[in-house]
Amino acid sequence: MSTTKRSFAQASNSDPGAQIVMPLRQSRINPPNYTRKRGPPAVVWRQSKHPLPYFANQQLDPEYFPLDIGLPVGGPKMTDGNENAAWNDDDSDNGADIDSDAEGNNENPRPKVKSRAIANTAVAADFKSLKIPGGRPAVAKKISADLDSDDELIVRMKEARYLEKDIAQALVDKGRINYNPKTIGTRWRRLKRALQKRQDDLLDADLTDWHDGDDDVLLQAVAKADAEVQRLKNEIENQKWRMVANNMKNLKPVVNFSQNACRGRYGDLMNGIAKPTPESHPNPGPEILERIKSRQDKEERVAQTAQMSAVEQANIAGNGWSSRQRIYF
Incomplete structure (x- = not known):
């Protein structure tokens, strides 16, 4: 028996008329570092005194935002409106004088070595005239009837019926542009059209003619074209x-x-x-009548199937369901 129950029993035995008093439950003592759990803080809505833009294309309020907020950063601030004031000729001349003085005071001048990053930098115009082992990288070149050395090599090898992969390899071996074989065919077609246009201009100006054997080749080409057509x-x-x-x-x-x-x-x-059709025969025999009857039976079955399909589609359109019992041929 616990102490509390024992004390209650003793009190009741000693004095039957005494009133039993229940002790109160001791309160829980929280530790010193106990943090009381709190609910979420109340949301306080504060309206800005100045209208803030919601979209990026809205104009800023000049009374609240500075006027130079949209100007580019990183450069010197211009006060007089002269954008080139920070880079005048005097500063450039002074810098040149400093460099020349340093070179004059140096007893053993060393040749300046260009940076590797600058030395390796080249533009598309440089690639067009360079010869690099393994071929130059392919850059955009205008199609013209005035052929350069690369296009002339492509035209000559194409006219000699070389394969496109062989032409691309020949350009690489000679240190010229490293074309993809598929690019060779595309460039050849464009060059051919440009050369044909140049030839038409020469014919109109009476600067060239049809020569012996060209007419025979023309007739053969027409015959091949007619066969293909x-x-x-x-x-x-x-x-x-x-x-x-x-x-x-x-x-x-x-x-x-x-x-x-x-x-x-x-x-x-x-x-x-x-x-003539069997139905148009004036005196049809048994065989013709059987054919007519067979055709009529087929038409009836097709009509019944079409009617069943129409009913099913109507059910789907009206009620959104169709019967699970499907009847086929």
Whole structure:
């Protein structure tokens, strides 16, 4: 039995009429370094006295912000409006005099070595005239009929039917521009157009002529072009009848004719020798009647399927559901 319960029992035994007093619970003593938990601080909204811009393109209030807040930083401040006042000729001359005095006082002058970073710096104009082992880096060059040495080498090797990779390797071996092989073909086509335009100008000015053998080559080129055009026409014609067969299937799903059948039937219709349809026969036999009945059955099945599809689409559009029971052919 605990001490508290024992004291209560003794008090009740000693004096039955005595009132039992329950002791209060001792309060918890917090340690000295105890930090009381506090809730979040109340939010205090303070309205600025000056209108602050919300977007970057809004103008600043000149009464609150300094006028030079938008000026570039890092340079000397100009008070008289002369932007070049900090870099006048007198300062430049003084600097030159200091350098010359230092060189005169030096008994053993050493040659100035250019910094490696400056020495290795080159612009695109320098690359066009340099010859570097492994080839110069490719830079943009204007296409012109006045060929430079690099373009002249490309034209000569292309006219000799060299491969593009061989032309690119030849340019690298000679220390010229390191072109990608694909770039060689693109540049050759542009150079060829520029040279052809120059040739047209010379023909118009009567400064050049057609020579012996050129006419024979012209006729051969025309024949090859006609053959290629005819091949393209045949491909386009075949594509046309494929489209006709697909359009017939879309317009009338019961039919299923190929491109050759459509092409032959159209030719017979244009020539007036098309075979009559079974429905137009005046006295159809059993075989013809069977064909007609088979075609009608197909059309009915297609119509029923289309009707079922229309009902299902209407259910989906109206109610957002479709029946799980699907009936196919």
